Amino acid sequence: MKAILLAPTPPPAGGIAGWTVRMMEAQLKNDWSIVVVDEKAIGKRQVFGKAAKRNFFDEVKRCHSIWQGLRRELKDSEAKVVHSCIPSVTLAMMREYICAVITKKRKRKFIIHFRCTVPNTTKGVVGHFVLKRLCNKSDLIISLNQQSTEYLKTITSTPIHLIPNFISHNELVAERDVRQELKTVLYVGGLVEDKGISDCLELAKRFPDIEFRFVGKGNGEFEERAQDLNLSNAIFVGAKDRAGVKEELKNADIFLFMTYFRGEGFSNALCEAMASGLPCIVTDWAANKDMIGDSGGIVVGIRDVDSAEIAMNSIKNKNIRQIMSCANIQKVKSKYTDQVVISQYIDAYESIINEDYTQ
Secondary structure (H helix, E strand, C coil), rough: EEEEEEEECCCCCCCCHHHHHHHHHHCCHHHHHHHHEECCCCCCCCCCCHHHHHCHHHHHHHHHHHHHHHHHHCCCCEEEEEEEEEEECCHHHHHHHHHHHHHHHHHCCCEEECCCHHHHHCHHHHHHHHHHHHHHHHCCEEEEEEHHHHHHCCCCCCCCEEECCCCHHCCCCCCCCCCCCCCEEEEEECHHHHCCCHCCCCCCCCHCCCEEEEEEECCCCHHHHHHHCCCCCEEEEEEECCHHHHHCCCCCCEEEECCCCCCCCCCCCHHHHHHHHCCCECCCCHHHHCCCCCCCCEECCCHHHHHHHHHHHHHHCHHHHHHHHHHHHHHHHHCHHHHHHHHHHHHHHHHHHHHHHCC
């Protein structure tokens, strides 16, 4: 049997596109396979910042390509499920509603997989109307975190499965050699304001003896700000491939994630940091708290740099960092590897297919 994924592929890497690649590389149980209808943005549109603004004509071309690709793949009788992966923004939901209509006309099952924290992303009367229609049209909803799940329960009776993102089990370390001193703090992700970069720079200002390393793509704004503030301990190394990120994780002592990015759902960067055994300081946003729990790090409020400073001081203790390191490795091993999560997707596919045979 086959699942059709409606999802973007790189470039750019990261986010949903990174998940798509992991799914394409995965070994699926029960003789399932996948095919991707690429929903990649076209034109000059980017993931973050002003360049993320949609161009109407590009979006029309994109929608047409997606709908045509879906119709083509649905001709295969082995295709039983369409698995759509989007943030819950209005235009994307309108596009996927049409995908759901196409799917249902061909008597296949449609799953909507919200790659975000739904109440943070869906805005306005129109957005909430389209969200409800899309949920009710779907056979199953997949959410990334508890906040989304609880919210969706209030607007639809469609079954909801909470299934987190995942990383390869090969990225999980057996244990981490925790250093005595806290010397290096690491951030990995887009270099934009609502990923909390300004708050990270403020922390760098308060801890001049600790190196703060930023891995990711930006427009140079924060590098200039760090120079203006004479923050010689703020190091911007640019975007890196998987091997480069792995090396940065290996050499760090703490992972810092001060995000309040609207589209955040379940951070792969945070999951990779946990898998490497890094203690984490994170904001109470999206799935961060679900992931870290009570033992993998410290959760602070949005834009609460003072609390983050207190967390930094408390986490300097090696024994505390050792406990957090072990907790994060165990959490990823039990909850967030491909061996655990991908089986949940297949179980979800089969649960809605089997409804036809049990009715």
